[in-house]
Amino acid sequence: MLRVGLLPTCVVDSVAPQVGVAVVRVLRKMGHEVTIPKTATCCGQPAWNSGFAEESASVAKTTLEALENHKSDVIVVPAGSCATMIKVFWQELFEVVGDHDASHRAQRLAPRVREFSEFVASRGVMPGKYPHRVAYHHSCHMLRELGIKEQPEKILGGLDGCTRAEWLADERCCGFGGMFSIKQPEMSVAMADDKIESLKETQSEALIGCDQSCLMHLEGRLRRRGESIQVKHLAEVLEEAL
Amino acid sequence: MKDLLEGTTLRQRARAAIADEHLSEALEQASDRLTNLKLIGSSALENYEELRDAGRYIRGRVIANLSQVLGKLTDNVEASGGKVFFASDGAEAAEYVSRVAVNAGARTVVKSKSMASEEIHLNDALENLDIEAVETDLGEWIIQLAHQTPSHIIAPAIHLTAQDVSDIFNKISEGDLSDVPSELCAFAREQLRQKFLESDVGVSGVNFGIAETGTIAIVTNEGNGRLVTSLPRVHVAIMGMERVVETWEQFDVMLALLPRAATGQQITTYVNMVTGPRRPGEADGPDEFHLVILDNGRSDILGTEFQEILHCIRCGACLNVCPVFRQIGGHGYGWVYSGPVGAVLTPLLNRAEEAGELQDASSLCGACWEACPVKIPLQDLLLGLRRKKAEDAGGIQKAMWRGWAAAWSRPRAYKESVRSAATMSKIVPEQFAPKGWRAGRKIPRAPKGTPSFRSWFESGEK
Numbered sequence: 001m002l003r004v005g006l007l008p009t010c011v012v013d014s015v016a017p018q019v020g021v022a023v024v025r026v027l028r029k030m031g032h033e034v035t036i037p038k039t040a041t042c043c044g045q046p047a048w049n050s051g052f053a054e055e056s057a058s059v060a061k062t063t064l065e066a067l068e069n070h071k072s073d074v075i076v077v078p079a080g081s082c083a084t085m086i087k088v089f090w091q092e093l094f095e096v097v098g099d100h101d102a103s104h105r106a107q108r109l110a111p112r113v114r115e116f117s118e119f120v121a122s123r124g125v126m127p128g129k130y131p132h133r134v135a136y137h138h139s140c141h142m143l144r145e146l147g148i149k150e151q152p153e154k155i156l157g158g159l160d161g162c163t164r165a166e167w168l169a170d171e172r173c174c175g176f177g178g179m180f181s182i183k184q185p186e187m188s189v190a191m192a193d194d195k196i197e198s199l200k201e202t203q204s205e206a207l208i209g210c211d212q213s214c215l216m217h218l219e220g221r222l223r224r225r226g227e228s229i230q231v232k233h234l235a236e237v238l239e240e241a242l
Numbered sequence: 243m244k245d246l247l248e249g250t251t252l253r254q255r256a257r258a259a260i261a262d263e264h265l266s267e268a269l270e271q272a273s274d275r276l277t278n279l280k281l282i283g284s285s286a287l288e289n290y291e292e293l294r295d296a297g298r299y300i301r302g303r304v305i306a307n308l309s310q311v312l313g314k315l316t317d318n319v320e321a322s323g324g325k326v327f328f329a330s331d332g333a334e335a336a337e338y339v340s341r342v343a344v345n346a347g348a349r350t351v352v353k354s355k356s357m358a359s360e361e362i363h364l365n366d367a368l369e370n371l372d373i374e375a376v377e378t379d380l381g382e383w384i385i386q387l388a389h390q391t392p393s394h395i396i397a398p399a400i401h402l403t404a405q406d407v408s409d410i411f412n413k414i415s416e417g418d419l420s421d422v423p424s425e426l427c428a429f430a431r432e433q434l435r436q437k438f439l440e441s442d443v444g445v446s447g448v449n450f451g452i453a454e455t456g457t458i459a460i461v462t463n464e465g466n467g468r469l470v471t472s473l474p475r476v477h478v479a480i481m482g483m484e485r486v487v488e489t490w491e492q493f494d495v496m497l498a499l500l501p502r503a504a505t506g507q508q509i510t511t512y513v514n515m516v517t518g519p520r521r522p523g524e525a526d527g528p529d530e531f532h533l534v535i536l537d538n539g540r541s542d543i544l545g546t547e548f549q550e551i552l553h554c555i556r557c558g559a560c561l562n563v564c565p566v567f568r569q570i571g572g573h574g575y576g577w578v579y580s581g582p583v584g585a586v587l588t589p590l591l592n593r594a595e596e597a598g599e600l601q602d603a604s605s606l607c608g609a610c611w612e613a614c615p616v617k618i619p620l621q622d623l624l625l626g627l628r629r630k631k632a633e634d635a636g637g638i639q640k641a642m643w644r645g646w647a648a649a650w651s652r653p654r655a656y657k658e659s660v661r662s663a664a665t666m667s668k669i670v671p672e673q674f675a676p677k678g679w680r681a682g683r684k685i686p687r688a689p690k691g692t693p694s695f696r697s698w699f700e701s702g703e704k
Contacts (some may be wrong), residue, residue, distance in 0.1 A: 022694035051628030097650030177605025182678035220683030
């Protein structure tokens, strides 16, 4: 049993509480104690990706302090891109704004921070049942920066009755890209459509991912198109399966 | 031909491309085909990853010592009887080539594929002097006939189908060609062969200059490069100043990477290596050889955080995997170079003003970096450009981010703001959502009747 500190992420805090609830329930079912670093806010990614490093750093530093002072064995982040921001980009971010001290601290913190599926997979296979055909979306930062690919696949593969469909576009960007989705809506939506067209060929019942922001974008597009395929965070799948 | 950058915005170009179903299909097919070929070609090589590291190292070393390497290249080109001209910008380069053509009494100039020549608008300059410039790369010839610009670094007519090509050719062939590729190729070969024979000057690009012997190397699949560089009396090669290696050993590594990354080929059908003009006793080759080394903004990139973009070897792999390129095609980027590399290069090569929004033509997904044979971190460079842009951002944008930072760096204010976002998301009508979002997507809504995640957690519920 570990003491797990959970960084909920701003997307969970604002529009996806059900994902946060699922994460907590799954982690507890695995036998861990879950606490939330109370003063943690956001990883700062929206401003960083828009080029506003100073603004990003001031938010990131709040969360850095909260996470490094939190009494836990591991910090779990249920979003690949936020986990990447913390583990990979924070060091660079703080260097860019000239805060070398914070950059070192971010470097020290990084190994203690784990993306949700990576953490779950590292604790061994859990028995569960999920009799559905699903498609798994590999989100970009999680795949390319953190190199987390097999873990979520392994988790889904370990569930009774769960079939993961071959999906040609599973590693292609969904088109969310943070502010990109609002600044370049035509490209963003066209990219979602491309992904969705390919998803439909898999004849899956549900689209699963580990980044609620990608899922929010894809779900928004699916519903606007009138498609009924379910969209779920991996934690929601596990909540149901375990 | 005018650049698309002038007078159009990125969003306008993107919209036009996305609305064009014919184009979308062509792009999708071409991107998939080239990506698959590359995967097959690179995975066939056991040490491909090591080669990438070697390639990255070589490019880094050359660019770090660029002036010395170029000095050596120049000395050796001149020692083998060639002339070297350093062009500080596009106009100077075009003027020099034009002068060479005029001095040669040329009425026709044949060209093999050269993005640098596109960059300097060479064809326009020659046409102004009543010199006919004929593209002899099949793709380039097609778009020249169609009065278009290249839409891909290595496959300039990638946005056109065989039927499109047939329509374009039929304008000069009296309308009797089908859309069968072999028939179209035969027609092109017959037309172009005549041009080769008529020309006094051949203009080529350069894939790599090899400094230690003053050699230029050109990789092609059509053989036109060999004719352009050997048949006309004068050969002018135009080289971006970064397209150089020190030694043949380095060239060997780059030659292993370039075709594999570009088309999945182990090697291209032709690899031409030209060292100076024809020497006494040699059977063929030009009487004159000129190497134009083009700066055009490149030296301004040296020593900056963007220096790594000069490592690029123009294979096009980043275009083929880019999900944005896949939607908007090369013309969406508005200038000669497209895709992720174009989005980085265009604003840096003296075009910051007009190209100032290209850094937004990316979701920062990193597929480009993963595909790049010399591991250029293109998404980091794009992000660097966004930071540069943000420095000059307008008051509203800056104020918005400052306000965001002020709130979200304080835990209490953060909680307030996400709580009100949650409440809003449950009740706000779709039409009040940000316009950019609601255009194509329903807005995310926190489930009605559920508390916020934090209040659920604090309530101690299971």
